[in-house]
Amino acid sequence: MGVQILTPSTWPQLLETLQSGSWNPQLGRFRSPFVFRGQAHAAPLSTSLQRLSSDPRSIERHLIRAFRKYAPATTEARRSLWAWLTLGQHHGLPTRLLDWSYSPLVALHFATASEAHADHDGVVWMIDVAATTQGLPEQLRRVLAQEGGAVFTTEMLDVFSAGTSGDLPFDAEMSWLDRVEHEQGGPYLLFLEPPSLDQRIVQQSALFSMLSNPEVTLDDWLSSRADLARCVVVPRDLKAEVRDRLDGANITERTLFPDLGGLSQWLSRYYRDRPPQLDAPQGRTLDEDRNRHR
Template sequence: MREVRPRSWNELMDVLHGESWNPDLNRFRSPYVFRGQGHDAPLTTSLQRLAGNTRDIERHLVRAFRKYAEANVRTRDLLWYWLSLGQHHGLPTRLLDWSYSPLVALHFATADEDHYDQDGVVWMVDAARTNTRLPQALRDLLDREGTSVFTVEMLEMLSAQGRDGLAFDTELTWLDRFEDEMGRPFLLFLEPPSLDQRIVQQSALFSMLSDPDADLEAWIRAHGDAVQRVVLAAELKWEVRDRLDGSNITERTLFPDLSGLSQWLRRYYRRREDAPPDAALPPQAQRRSPDDPQDER
């Protein structure tokens, strides 16, 4: 796995947008999906952070969520819709959030100023390469659809094959069957339905390991040819944050409701208390003394 530590905004952009040229299309289309973290936290799912047997807990969580959420939402009665909806609203699931956008990933790596004294990280995964480790039936389905990311409808097709009345809360058993055939866990990416504008604005997608107990970071490190780990140095965070704000990558646009608006305003108008040393500033931002001659206008 390649790990890089950009020293400037320009270097950071070069890394995040690297390998984007697609000669088949004659267009810039990055093969990567991105995940930003404000500090070097493990790549664990919210389900794994609960105590107990993840498979048993998952079954109970999804069944209860579906039961009580039906009074508030109307969605297709498919497991993958309920998992996507639950993940979107904070339910512990085996899914992990990613984005097609490197700038959205940078937002989440710089959104919490409590972590500005620590290095952040942006994970870059080439989904097309990780798909080569999928079971053949899943690769064939992606090839037929001409995509590298599954939709809920595509996964429902796999769930339904040979199901014959399988109970709703055991529709994930096909993952176990394919995993047994492979002899190891596999990773797939799921594009959720556009449940609301947050998913759309964040260019969101989810990753999912076939084994909900498996360590995603260990899996990624074992398949390092498809992964880059970009370290966002603590000393770069303020500049990155300010440049994102100037590019309209903020809570107001990524969480388009009143809560997102309030989060953005609270953060945007917070005064920075730690002034950087003059030597750390770009030339145009360095402070002049009162006695310095001013450029003639």
């Protein structure tokens, strides 16, 4: 895609790479313009909706309609389409949304937690949200400017949707995306902060990306905008050390999935035997490793 690929070989290099560009001279503080997405192995940046069907636009309406119909049996009804969409994404419904985090450490968790992919290089994707916002259609940029932010909320997107009451067909509520895309002359990418539905979203510093066209993959969109993103490789030989460092920093299933399921996942992984060759990173003892980074 032409996106810059970076491959740090040590934990300090990995942190430095993920935190590069975070100094904001206007604020005089470290505030990264990037958001992060961790993957246990190299895989396309496709949505769950795209992976479900070769015709995502057609099947999307059926999924949302059925989800709206049956979900109120176990949760309160939402008035906003966008609230429904984020709720569905959060609970595994295939949608046009893609998961991201404000935290590079949370992204590293998802790049290293899968034991099934321990023998594969992980990746952490970084996208510059501030720069992405500059490429949005003017009317969307105007709404963000009024709020003084770079990321939308469900309430902000309701401004563009005629069906905020939830009584209009799905296509009618989403029609403004296609209309603005036509005026823009091509698909655009925006970022959406979900409501604090539960502690998982809060603990994971979660947000979602959404392309105006559900048939376009983020890989394809970035192919002509390579300067907006970076791909940081987490070498498989470094994964075990990164995993231990994250456990020590309390970035675990227990904290990111604060329920009994998350607790059980963490305990199962934390106490599982590890192959002897992975005990000391790159053949060093722990004391040697500490001295090396003093």
